[in-house]
Amino acid sequence: MSMDLPRHWRLKQARYRLEGSHCEDCGHTFFPSRLICPECRSENVVAHQFGGRGRVYSYSTVYNPPAGYDEYVPYTVALVQLDEGPLVTAQLTDVDPEDVEIDMPVEMVTRRLRQYGEDGLIVYGYKFRPAWEAA
Amino acid sequence: MKPTREVGLVGYGAYVPRFRIPATEIARVWDGIEDNGVPIESKSVPGPDEDVATMSIEAAQNALLRAGIAPTDVGAVWVGTESKPYAVKPTSTIVAEALGIGPFTQAADWEFACKAGSEALQAAFGMVGSGMLSYAMALGMDTAQGRPGDALEYTAGAGGAALIVGLAEESLAVLEASTSYVTDTPDFFRRQHQHYPQHGHRFTGKPAYFHHVLNASQNLLDELGQTPADYEYVVFHQPNVKFPLKATRALGFSRDQVMTGLLSNRIGNTYAGAALIGLTAVLDEAKPGDKVFVCTFGSGAGSDAFSFVMTDMIEERRTRARSTQMYVERNTTIDYATYGRYRKKFVMN
Ligand SMILES: [Zn+2]
Numbered sequence: 001m002s003m004d005l006p007r008h009w010r011l012k013q014a015r016y017r018l019e020g021s022h023c024e025d026c027g028h029t030f031f032p033s034r035l036i037c038p039e040c041r042s043e044n045v046v047a048h049q050f051g052g053r054g055r056v057y058s059y060s061t062v063y064n065p066p067a068g069y070d071e072y073v074p075y076t077v078a079l080v081q082l083d084e085g086p087l088v089t090a091q092l093t094d095v096d097p098e099d100v101e102i103d104m105p106v107e108m109v110t111r112r113l114r115q116y117g118e119d120g121l122i123v124y125g126y127k128f129r130p131a132w133e134a135a
Numbered sequence: 136m137k138p139t140r141e142v143g144l145v146g147y148g149a150y151v152p153r154f155r156i157p158a159t160e161i162a163r164v165w166d167g168i169e170d171n172g173v174p175i176e177s178k179s180v181p182g183p184d185e186d187v188a189t190m191s192i193e194a195a196q197n198a199l200l201r202a203g204i205a206p207t208d209v210g211a212v213w214v215g216t217e218s219k220p221y222a223v224k225p226t227s228t229i230v231a232e233a234l235g236i237g238p239f240t241q242a243a244d245w246e247f248a249c250k251a252g253s254e255a256l257q258a259a260f261g262m263v264g265s266g267m268l269s270y271a272m273a274l275g276m277d278t279a280q281g282r283p284g285d286a287l288e289y290t291a292g293a294g295g296a297a298l299i300v301g302l303a304e305e306s307l308a309v310l311e312a313s314t315s316y317v318t319d320t321p322d323f324f325r326r327q328h329q330h331y332p333q334h335g336h337r338f339t340g341k342p343a344y345f346h347h348v349l350n351a352s353q354n355l356l357d358e359l360g361q362t363p364a365d366y367e368y369v370v371f372h373q374p375n376v377k378f379p380l381k382a383t384r385a386l387g388f389s390r391d392q393v394m395t396g397l398l399s400n401r402i403g404n405t406y407a408g409a410a411l412i413g414l415t416a417v418l419d420e421a422k423p424g425d426k427v428f429v430c431t432f433g434s435g436a437g438s439d440a441f442s443f444v445m446t447d448m449i450e451e452r453r454t455r456a457r458s459t460q461m462y463v464e465r466n467t468t469i470d471y472a473t474y475g476r477y478r479k480k481f482v483m484n
Pocket residue numbers: 023024025026027028037038039040041042
């Protein structure tokens with residue numbers, strides 16, 4: 001089985017930290033990051049660190065996962081609308097599927113996304129959990 | 136001992152996973168009775184997508200929030216653990232990258248059973264104290280495993296803490312002095328490629344834990360010319376509830392001084408994380424001017440002892456991130472079957 005090491009390595013900033021981009025010309029922020037602004041076609045684009053807070057826009061629960069994800073079953077995959085605007089697809093964690101609701105406030109955490117068997121690469125990345133009250 | 140420049144803690148953060156298994160549930164499965172004189176109430180269990188890397192990332196985020204420094208200012212990320220996700224490949228580089236620390240930073244995983252984190256902390260004080268670094272981060276974090284049915288299974292928990300060391304004038308707690316005390320003692324070990332550890336039953340108590348904790352602690356008190364009455368808080372390594380309470384009495388500290396940092400009854404023994412997360416619970420409560428004594432223990436064996444004085448900065452910094460008690464009180468109780476699945480206790484051939 002190919003572990004696709006170069007692809008995982010390239011995506012690590014976006015995946016570990018939810019790093020997208022910001023257009024210096026029209027002010028748009030987007031995720032995943034692009035070299036050219038999808039709104040105004042400007043190339044004046046810089047890296048942008050998202051705050052990691054948002055709301056559940058839509059979701060569905062997975063019972064028959066692709067290979068590498070079986071240990072998390074059942075789990076919920078959601079379309080999360082970040083406070084800054086962009087929509088991100090991510091797995092929800094620290095929540096039972098029956099407790100997920102549309103519009104539920106969520107926050108980003110970095111977790112294991114999958115592993116390539118017991119002897120292969122562990123892939124880490126963002127997931128979202130129900131938001132906690134601030135300290 | 137103490138470095139030439141005055142140093143202390145500028146930030147701290149804790150992490151404990153949300154799952155708990157009551158010790159009575161483990162007793163029900165292995166002994167058929169729930170009330171079997173269990174050593175703690177419950178222990179923490181990591182979720183299926185958690186490991187020492189992910190747990191370290193969240194604790195370190197809390198520590199960075201409290202320190203209020205840029206991730207790129209951190210010059211060392213040292214993870215003390217005995218449950219690394221990879222046997223070969225540092226956990227610390229994953230943690231650093233996820234937090235935006237580096238690439239100009241030191242990174243390493245430290246090993247010394249349950250004192251791996253405090254060993255890293257000693258080194259962090261040295262590096263900042265010598266002027267080589269402005270800030271260094273030391274973590275103690277573990278997802279400990281006990282063989283099913285073994286005495287260790289009741290207590291082997293998951294959690295830990297991140298501490299950021301900086302100069303004294305920026306610190307929420309200033310280091311007065313520290314000491315380390317080690318001997319070659321075969322009280323607990325795990326050979327390469329073995330999933331579960333072995334413990335030398337007759338070695339775990341008196342010649343191991345108490346010998347090292349009492350000697351390191353007494354040595355530091357003597358060096359500073361202080362007595363237990365000079366301290367508001369004391370934190371010991373906590374493999375259970377009984378050992379730290381016994382060390383408290385033996386040294387002349389009181390129950391009131393030790394209870395704030397004694398978390399093992401609720402989250403279990405978090406190994407390299409245990410004394411350090413206990414310290415974070417104390418930092419959440421201590422007032423400016425309070426003195427805090429900490430003594431860790433790691434099998435093999437050794438102890439690191441530290442003496443801190445709280446500064447005015449603690450009051451505002453502690454509010455910048457989630458408290459240790461918020462993590463301790465988070466509680467989703469699971470049964471042995473779910474625990475077995477999450478911790479891969481069932482082997483399918
Ligand atoms: Zn644009």
